[in-house]
Amino acid sequence: MNVTFDHPLQTRSDMVKALEQLVSPLRPFYSQGGARLALGRTGVSYPATVAEMEGFSRVLWGLVPLLAGGGSSELWEIVLDGIRSGTNPEHEEYWGEVGDYDQRLVEMAVFGYALALIPEHIWEPLRPAERDRLHRWLNQMNQHPCYDCNWLFFNVLVNIGFRKAGLPYDAVQLERNLDRLDAFYLEDGWYSDGIGGHSDYYVPFAFHYYGLLYARLMEEEDPLRSQLFKERAAAFACDFLAWFAPDGAALPYGRSLAYRFAQSAFWSALAYAGVEGFPAGVLKGLVLRNLRWWLNQPIRSSDGLLTVGYAYPNLVMAENYNSPGSPYWALKAFLPLALPEDHPFWTAEELPLPELPALSVQRPAHLVLARDNQSGHVAAFNSGHRGTNEHTHTSAKYEKFVYSTGFGFSVPRAEWGLAQGAFDSVLALSERGENLYRVRRRNLDMSIQDNVLYALWKPWSDVEVRTWIVAGLPWHVRIHRIVNGRPLDAAEGGFALGVETELMEWTEADRTAAGAASPYGASGAQSLLGYETAELIRPNANTNILHPRTILPTLHASLKPGVHVLASAIYGDPTPGVSWQPISPESLNLVIRERDIVLKTCQGNEVRIELG
Numbered sequence: 040m041n042v043t044f045d046h047p048l049q050t051r052s053d054m055v056k057a058l059e060q061l062v063s064p065l066r067p068f069y070s071q072g073g074a075r076l077a078l079g080r081t082g083v084s085y086p087a088t089v090a091e092m093e094g095f096s097r098v099l100w101g102l103v104p105l106l107a108g109g110g111s112s113e114l115w116e117i118v119l120d121g122i123r124s125g126t127n128p129e130h131e132e133y134w135g136e137v138g139d140y141d142q143r144l145v146e147m148a149v150f151g152y153a154l155a156l157i158p159e160h161i162w163e164p165l166r167p168a169e170r171d172r173l174h175r176w177l178n179q180m181n182q183h184p185c186y187d188c189n190w191l192f193f194n195v196l197v198n199i200g201f202r203k204a205g206l207p208y209d210a211v212q213l214e215r216n217l218d219r220l221d222a223f224y225l226e227d228g229w230y231s232d233g234i235g236g237h238s239d240y241y242v243p244f245a246f247h248y249y250g251l252l253y254a255r256l257m258e259e260e261d262p263l264r265s266q267l268f269k270e271r272a273a274a275f276a277c278d279f280l281a282w283f284a285p286d287g288a289a290l291p292y293g294r295s296l297a298y299r300f301a302q303s304a305f306w307s308a309l310a311y312a313g314v315e316g317f318p319a320g321v322l323k324g325l326v327l328r329n330l331r332w333w334l335n336q337p338i339r340s341s342d343g344l345l346t347v348g349y350a351y352p353n354l355v356m357a358e359n360y361n362s363p364g365s366p367y368w369a370l371k372a373f374l375p376l377a378l379p380e381d382h383p384f385w386t387a388e389e390l391p392l393p394e395l396p397a398l399s400v401q402r403p404a405h406l407v408l409a410r411d412n413q414s415g416h417v418a419a420f421n422s423g424h425r426g427t428n429e430h431t432h433t434s435a436k437y438e439k440f441v442y443s444t445g446f447g448f449s450v451p452r453a454e455w456g457l458a459q460g461a462f463d464s465v466l467a468l469s470e471r472g473e474n475l476y477r478v479r480r481r482n483l484d485m486s487i488q489d490n491v492l493y494a495l496w497k498p499w500s501d502v503e504v505r506t507w508i509v510a511g512l513p514w515h516v517r518i519h520r521i522v523n524g525r526p527l528d529a530a531e532g533g534f535a536l537g538v539e540t541e542l543m544e545w546t547e548a549d550r551t552a553a554g555a556a557s558p559y560g561a562s563g564a565q566s567l568l569g570y571e572t573a574e575l576i577r578p579n580a581n582t583n584i585l586h587p588r589t590i591l592p593t594l595h596a597s598l599k600p601g602v603h604v605l606a607s608a609i610y611g612d613p614t615p616g617v618s619w620q621p622i623s624p625e626s627l628n629l630v631i632r633e634r635d636i637v638l639k640t641c642q643g644n645e646v647r648i649e650l651g
Contacts, residue, residue, distance in 0.1 A: 044334050048327055051376070051385045055110055057334065058101050058373050062114060064343030065098060073121030074132035078344055079363030081354060085142045092134050094364020095121055096146035101370030103153045104311075104377035106160050115160065122161070123169050126176040137179045140186055142360070147180050148193040148249075151200030155256045156377070158204050174206050181209040188223070188233035189241050191216040192249040199256055217264065220246070228275025229403035235426050237437055238404040239293030243279055243305035244371060247272045251308035272309060273316045279305060280325075281399040281408040284444045285392055285415045287328030290408075291584055292419055292442040294430050296349050297361050299338060303329035304371035310384045311374050319383035320390035323375075327389060330372060338366075345369065349447070349584035356450045356584050358431050398490050398510065398641060407490055411512040414614045417444040420510035422485040422492040438479045439464040440508050440517060445560060445613025446534040447585035449578060461582035463535040463591055466506070466519055466605075468498050471526035471597070479504075489640035501525060507648060509627070509638055513612040513619075516567070516627050518636060518648055519605045523598055531594040533564035534611035535578065537586030543618070544575050544590065552621045553592045560613035564592035565621045568606035568631055571596050604650050606636065 044060060046053045068078055076094030083090050095118075102112050125134040137143045150173070153161045162170065180197045194216050201208035223230045223246070229238050230246040250268035258265045282290040282302075289302040306325040309317065336350045345366040346352035378384050399408040407420045419442045427433045435450040441464045442448055449461035456474050460467060467476035477498040484495040490510040497503050501524030509516035517531065537559035544555040547565075553573035554563025564573060576591040583589045594607055608627060610619045624631055628639040636648040 048331050048334065049389065051380055054327075054330075054373065054376060055105065057330065058105060058370070058376065059112075060343070061345065061370070062098055062101060062112065066114060066117070068344075069095075069117050069121070070132055072124030072130060072132040073117045073119075074125030074130075074134065075121075076364055081347065081363055083362035083365075084359045085362075088135070089142050090362035090364060092125065092143060093146050093362055094367065095125070096149055097364055097367035098370065099149040099153060100368060101373045101376075103149065103157055104374045107156045107377040108379060110376065119161075119164055122173060123165070126169070126172040128172075134176060137183055139183045141183060144180055144183060144185055144193055145190065147177050148196040150177055151197035152252060154200030154206075155196075155203035162204055174201070177201075178207075181212055186233070187219070188236060189245040189249075191220050192245065195220075195253065196249060199253065202260075203256065224271070225403040227278065227401075227403060228271045228273070229278070229401075231403075232428075237293060237424065237428060239437075240295060240298075240302060241293075242275065242404075244298065244301040244368075247275060248304050248308045248371060251312040251314070255312045269312060269314045272305075272312070273314050276305075276309060276314075276317060278399060278401050278404075280393065281395055281401070281410065282417065282419070283325060283329070283392060284417045287330075287332035288417075288444045289329055290417055290419050290442055290444055291349060291447050293436050294358055294428070294433075296584065297347050297357060297366050298368045298371075299345075299349070299366060300330055300333040300369045300372045302372075304374065307372050307374035311377060318390060319387035321393060323384055323387055324389045324391060326372060326375060333369075351587060353581050353584065353587075355452060355581045356432065400487060400489070402487055405485065405487070407487060407492060407510040409490075409510050409512045409515075411612070414445070414513070414612055416512055416611070416613050418442065418510075418512055418515075418611070420490075420492055420508050420515065422487055422508075423479055423482045423494045423496065425482055425485075427481050434465075434478050434480050438481070440466075440506070441510075441515065441534075441609075443534060443611065443613075446536065446562065446611055447583050449535050449582040449584070449589065449591075452579040452582050457530055457576050457578075457593065459579050461535065461578035461589075461591070462530060462532040462593070463578075463583075463589075465532055466504070466517070467530045467532065468502070468504075469528045469530075471528055476530065479506075488646070489642040489644060491638070491640050491646055499525065502527070507638070507646065509629070509640075511641075513610055514622060514627060515609050516629055516638065517607050517609060518638075520648060521598060521603045521605065522601075523603070524600055526600060527598040529570075529596040529598055529605060531564065531570065531605065531607050532576070533592040533609045534562040535583045535586075535589040535591045536560065536562040537583070538588045538590050542590065546573055546575070547621060553594075554610065554619055555590045555592065556616075556618045557590075558615050559586065560615065561610065561617045561619050562590075562592055563610040563619045563621075564594050565608045565610070566594050566606075567608055567624055567629070568636070569596055569604055570594040570607060602651060604636070604648065606631070
């Protein structure tokens with residue numbers, strides 16, 4: 040069920056009301072002592088008591104800036120009672136002694152942020168003994184290691200909170216973690232989530248978000264590092280703009296998508312830290328449009344609670360660490376509430392997205408972003424990665440050939456066949472007749488030249504695939520040169536198109552192309568070389584992150600052991616009412632000759648692929 044918001048979300052007071060509508064339904068779900076927030080019965084990788092502490096903590100990402108900006112919340116007295124109970128070892132709701140790499144280390148970060156920003160609300164109301172217990176409980180952060188990734192920022196926030204509040208803190212560990220985080224920096228404002236890790240939403244809503252909090256809070260004490268964090272964020276912003284569509288939708292890519300409007304938290308932090316380079320009205324528009332887009336999706340339960348999922352409640356796509364309270368990290372987007380009414384962010388007129396190029400090459404993230412200004416469609420073409428973080432559905436979230444604001448992406452429901460596998464935007468390979476498909480998991484090599492992405496990957500030891508993707512919208516081209524030592528069935532999936540009641544579908548008479556159109560747009564797949572048939576697959580329900588039901592144009596080939604080249608043209612346009620027709624290779628700047636394929640990049644450079 041979608042619970043309607045009763046305001047246009049244009050002003051600061053509108054944002055306050057939106058936050059109230061998101062958090063006020065939580066009140067009945069607090070425990071008697073206030074220290075736990077039990078929002079559901081679904082499981083997570085850590086105990087339910089820890090998940091309930093997580094729920095308590097994550098709400099503070101919205102309440103802290105609200106109070107910092109002079110607001111109030113009916114929940115705050117419950118929060119203070121919860122802190123008293125949760126940090127008291129004698130209380131039945133005690134949050135407990137933490138261990139190494141403990142989830143509670145994650146949840147401590149917002150308390151450090153609160154100590155630094157609103158001590159008059161979180162520290163001063165406590166009695167001396169209660170203060171001691173809060174400090175002691177949080178100080179466990181300095182006694183246990185965190186994962187060697189964005190987690191190191193949690194220690195940083197706790198220690199700067201201690202420092203700002205005049206409490207003992209671990210200056211050595213604080214500096215060591217800041218230095219280690221610096222080792223994850225790549226270039227052009229990009230970080231990797233640990234050495235060799237992915238570059239995904241953890242760059243904007245973790246690395247830069249926390250770095251910008253540091254820059255604002257520690258500007259006097261550490262001016263050089265604060266300035267560096269601002270400069271890196273400004274550089275990153277130039278690329279990150281390309282991830283947003285004109286209607287406020289942001290690119291669905293990578294893990295932790297259940298945090299939803301945390302997607303725009305980076306822009307909130309950019310405004311909060313006073314980073315120069317973007318007009319206040321642009322930042323305001325990015326935040327408010329993204330929030331509007333999200334608050335128009337059916338993402339809340341009938342109780343008004345945020346659900347686990349993306350554009351609708353969906354446990355199929357969830358991470359192993361998504362508890363019922365996890366989605367409230369989305370409240371990071373409400374950081375502008377810490378800014379007063381007369382701040383330029385609030386007084387400026389909301390501006391649309393700046394004019395952006397049709398293509399944005401983002402090598403640190405292994406992506407080429409394409410933008411169709413007519414439809415507003417944004418797609419990220421992906422060369423893939425050398426490694427995997429082995430989180431849930433890693434291949435689906437990091438190794439598809441393209442990710443889309445208009446079509447989302449799909450995750451497998453189970454392992455048997457094309458309908459359960461929901462293989463959109465991938466080449467899926469099965470040993471002949473087994474009906475068990477493998478997709479790209481990691482690369483041996485990859486590169487980007489203009490709008491052409493290349494990858495070398497091996498789904499089996501005796502199967503080598505070289506893939507070229509020519510990025511563009513609404514058409515893009517995929518070419519695979521396969522050397523296989525075993526007989527294979529190949530299936531090339533296009534974009535997964537949302538389906539409700541109205542649907543037009545068709546397959547070309549020679550069965551070399553198939554497509555469909557619905558109120559959500561049109562999707563098609565056409566063989567250019569090597570594919571034998573085309574069909575429309577109906578994937579299992581709830582595999583796509585945008586739409587519960589989809590239809591998926593798919594090309595098929597049967598490959599004997601040997602050398603094969605498969606080439607396809609893939610169409611996708613999310614504009615309602617559009618349709619498509621097959622296209623000629625020449626129109627795609629592609630020439631198929633007897634012995635090779637020659638394609639031209641957007642810069643006029645040639646790429647030659649041997650057929651033999």
